[in-house]
Amino acid sequence: MLSFDIVFAGIVNGLAAGAIYVLVAVGLTLIYGVLHIINFAHGSLLMLAMYAVFFLFARAGIDPYLALPGVAAASFVFGYALYRFLIGRFAHGKDENILLITLGLSIVIDNLALFFFTGDTQTIDVRHAGGIVEIGPAFVSRAKVIAFGAALALCAALGLYIARSDMGKAIRAVARERQGARLVGIDVEHVFAVSYGIGIACLGAAACLLMPSFYVSPSSGHAFVLIAFTTVVLGGMGSFLGALVGGFAIGITESLGGLFLGEQLGQIGISAIFILILLLRPTGLFGGRR
Amino acid sequence: MTWRVAASLSALAAAAALPVVLPSNYAVNVATMILFAAFLGQAWNIAGGFAGQTSFGHVVFFGTGAYASTILQLTFGWNPWIGWIAAAAAGGMVGLAIGALAFRAGLRGSYFALITLAFAEVFRILANSVGFTRGGLGMLITADARPENMQFKDPRWFYWIALGLVLASLALALWLKRSRFGARLAAIRENEDAARALGIDTFREKTLCLGISGAMAGAGGTFYAQKYLYIDPTIAYGVEKSVEMLLVTMIGGAGTVFGPLVGAAVLGGVGELTRAYATGQGLSLVVYGAILIAIVAWLPDGLIGLFARRAKRRDGGDA
Numbered sequence: 001m002l003s004f005d006i007v008f009a010g011i012v013n014g015l016a017a018g019a020i021y022v023l024v025a026v027g028l029t030l031i032y033g034v035l036h037i038i039n040f041a042h043g044s045l046l047m048l049a050m051y052a053v054f055f056l057f058a059r060a061g062i063d064p065y066l067a068l069p070g071v072a073a074a075s076f077v078f079g080y081a082l083y084r085f086l087i088g089r090f091a092h093g094k095d096e097n098i099l100l101i102t103l104g105l106s107i108v109i110d111n112l113a114l115f116f117f118t119g120d121t122q123t124i125d126v127r128h129a130g131g132i133v134e135i136g137p138a139f140v141s142r143a144k145v146i147a148f149g150a151a152l153a154l155c156a157a158l159g160l161y162i163a164r165s166d167m168g169k170a171i172r173a174v175a176r177e178r179q180g181a182r183l184v185g186i187d188v189e190h191v192f193a194v195s196y197g198i199g200i201a202c203l204g205a206a207a208c209l210l211m212p213s214f215y216v217s218p219s220s221g222h223a224f225v226l227i228a229f230t231t232v233v234l235g236g237m238g239s240f241l242g243a244l245v246g247g248f249a250i251g252i253t254e255s256l257g258g259l260f261l262g263e264q265l266g267q268i269g270i271s272a273i274f275i276l277i278l279l280l281r282p283t284g285l286f287g288g289r290r
Numbered sequence: 291m292t293w294r295v296a297a298s299l300s301a302l303a304a305a306a307a308l309p310v311v312l313p314s315n316y317a318v319n320v321a322t323m324i325l326f327a328a329f330l331g332q333a334w335n336i337a338g339g340f341a342g343q344t345s346f347g348h349v350v351f352f353g354t355g356a357y358a359s360t361i362l363q364l365t366f367g368w369n370p371w372i373g374w375i376a377a378a379a380a381g382g383m384v385g386l387a388i389g390a391l392a393f394r395a396g397l398r399g400s401y402f403a404l405i406t407l408a409f410a411e412v413f414r415i416l417a418n419s420v421g422f423t424r425g426g427l428g429m430l431i432t433a434d435a436r437p438e439n440m441q442f443k444d445p446r447w448f449y450w451i452a453l454g455l456v457l458a459s460l461a462l463a464l465w466l467k468r469s470r471f472g473a474r475l476a477a478i479r480e481n482e483d484a485a486r487a488l489g490i491d492t493f494r495e496k497t498l499c500l501g502i503s504g505a506m507a508g509a510g511g512t513f514y515a516q517k518y519l520y521i522d523p524t525i526a527y528g529v530e531k532s533v534e535m536l537l538v539t540m541i542g543g544a545g546t547v548f549g550p551l552v553g554a555a556v557l558g559g560v561g562e563l564t565r566a567y568a569t570g571q572g573l574s575l576v577v578y579g580a581i582l583i584a585i586v587a588w589l590p591d592g593l594i595g596l597f598a599r600r601a602k603r604r605d606g607g608d609a
Contacts, residue, residue, distance in 0.1 A: 092590075096400065099344070099399075104583040275405060278397060279405075
């Protein structure tokens with residue numbers, strides 16, 4: 001039987017990995033909650049942002065943590081434009097079209113990345129994030145501890161923004177009742193694009209927090225997309241608290257799965273959770289009625 | 291009507307004679323893979339096009355078929371021709387099982403697409419982990435080029451087998467277009483709630499449809515394994531093949547009889563062109579992705595919709 005120390009370390013490492021999943025999934029759940037669309041390009045856009053962080057560091061020497069506001073802002077603009085000029089315009093209001101368009105986008109982005117950046121994995125070495133933090137019997141890299149804190153902060157900030165700001169109010173109105181929002185004078189298309197932009201901005205932030213402890217390759221997006229969807233579905237589509245709990249739960253599952261089932265079979269946990277949740281409780285843990 | 295029969299027969303004769311006039315084995319292989327892509331696309335089309343159940347994980351049936359016949363052949367010494375039938379049965383059963391689970395849970399649209407993707411991922415991880423698939427090492431079929439082993443020295447035989455598969459799938463699609471079963475599937479695609487209100491057992495029809503589609507893709511798996519004599523979890527269950535099946539059909543025209551064939555020909559042509567002009571990997575897929583977006587944006591009926599629209603205008607009706 002495995003000792004307590006090893007299991008404890010597994011849980012701590014799972015929480016650290018889960019923080020990253022939270023960061024990736026928060027944007028996805030916002031996009032789903034408002035637009036009711038499934039953004040299949042989410043992983044690919046994350047990959048793109050990670051390359052941006054990589055090049056900023058490798059070519060210009062910009063620290064990823066200092067780059068965070070800039071990358072997030074640029075991601076917002078990119079996401080806004082992407083929705084306004086491509087996704088929203090071409091989908092003709094059908095959900096499945098959006099799924100196919102975002103699939104097409106992810107194919108284009110992944111393979112352009114493969115073409116320009118080659119299939120090599122890239123890492124950056126940020127010195128002040130390289131240390132190890134000791135938590136009881138477990139060791140976690142400092143970069144992951146920072147990401148953990150940032151994930152909590154980002155969820156709180158996003159929750160506050162949606163709850164308190166005028167734009168947040170408009171976003172909630174559109175999410176609840178599209179036609180009604182239009183009737184009271186809300187520019188629905190603008191709100192959609194803003195929501196998509198915020199979702200992509202979250203990815204930009206996630207990329208900055210991820211890169212110090214992770215690597216990027218053109219297939220990184222694919223690696224994250226199913227995890228992100230599982231997180232969102234587990235927590236309940238559209239729920240920030242759900243994304244938070246879901247991300248941590250999946251991080252722990254993955255870590256303990258690897259511990260008990262071995263490296264290969266351990267990966268099955270994520271897909272299995274995804275299937276079981278969809279089959280048994282499609283609203284997720286924190287999802288309301290639909 | 292008679293000119294149609296004549297045209298079909300001459301097209302068929304031309305298709306059958308093609309490998310005799312093609313200049314190289316390479317050209318024969320390209321033509322074979324176009325036909326094979328058209329066949330797999332038609333398998334996807336049965337569920338994704340005719341019944342409107344968009345799947346992102348159709349490779350799960352393909353891979354199951356490929357593994358079924360290969361394991362039967364290598365571990366149990368079955369003849370691959372008989373294994374081929376077992377592969378179709380295995381693919382069909384996985385289709386029925388996934389359909390029963392997903393449709394019983396009421397999953398539709400994007401959710402159905404995502405759960406099929408997750409099922410494919412589960413199968414990939416299992417194939418990577420369990421013993422009887424030999425894990426990540428993959429399974430190598432011993433080369434012994436005799437027709438009774440479903441292996442051929444002359445690559446043209448695979449072309450003719452692929453042509454036969456395409457013809458059979460076209461016949462099935464034509465039948466679906468005209469049968470009551472096909473009409474019920476179309477009703478489900480257009481408006482599932484209305485179809486149920488009309489008394490259609492939507493669960494039964496959709497599950498059956500996924501079973502047929504899965505059996506076709508499973509049969510495709512054996513063809514692939516016998517042609518390349520090697521499969522591994524990434525080939526058998528990787529997302530690339532799922533995407534290819536979807537692309538071929540969506541680009542050609544989902545829910546049409548000849549859509550997958552048109553899509554496969556176009557994608558095959560684009561693939562060869564980009565290979566000729568750029569050495570970099572992945573460039574052809576960039577073009578495919580862009581075409582998919584353009585099709586969704588401007589040609590919801592696919593490339594074949596272009597011809598249909600023109601034909602409609604010529605006939606002056608909206609038949």
